[in-house]
Amino acid sequence: MKLRFLGCGDGFSVEQGHNSALLTFADTNLCIDFPESNHASLHQMGMKLNEVKHIFVTHLHEDHINGLSKLALFHRVYPGKAKPKLYVPTGLRDDLWQVLRHGLELTTRGKRVFEDYFDVECVDETFEIAGMRFELIRTQHVPDMLSYGLLCKPYFYFSGDTRLDETYISKVAGEVQTIFHECHMQDDQLPSHTSLEEILTLPVSIQEKMLLMHYVDDYVLADAREPFHGKQKLRLAEPLRVYEW
């Protein structure tokens, strides 16, 4: 199994793309979230949008879903072997179509529905692709908003957007080799995200399993980054970098 970050910046990043990762395994792929910035990253990898086979949506903030409309239209104009399969947490399905339908519902060939563009599968706890099992983990992003991380044992946990849930992270650290965790890398507290200060409260053995993602472009001035990382021993996800198990 390989995971490649198509983007690892926050919602305002212009340098690193918005946070999204492409998993490849068993001759297929799964994209976690689909921001608009994925198009350029896939192009750099020599992949076309119609080669994306499965997508999982963690939550409905626009930096995680603002490429889905283009993906849907690309597949209609340049069909791949099959429609892309969209795994959507059940509680998000109708709201997601409400977001997308303004650009997709009316066409010159008549009215379209969500399923004309995607093979939509509502998921609650787990789903499986080519024998690989993925578990949805409810996260603590914005109060009352549905948001999820993705667990794929024994390989990784991908937090999605969330505040730090220390209890869960301590538990999952014993079940996976790598934890991809969001961290805005600033000292100030953004109440719906995780700060560097909070990550540094975790045991070093857990920090060593972590790769931080969804961070701001200017977390440290460029020429100060090397000494910064030497001191912190924390790893940051990088766009297009491949992580393999």
Ligand SMILES: [Zn+2]
């Ligand atoms: Zn986000």
Ligand SMILES: [Zn+2]
């Ligand atoms: Zn978010």
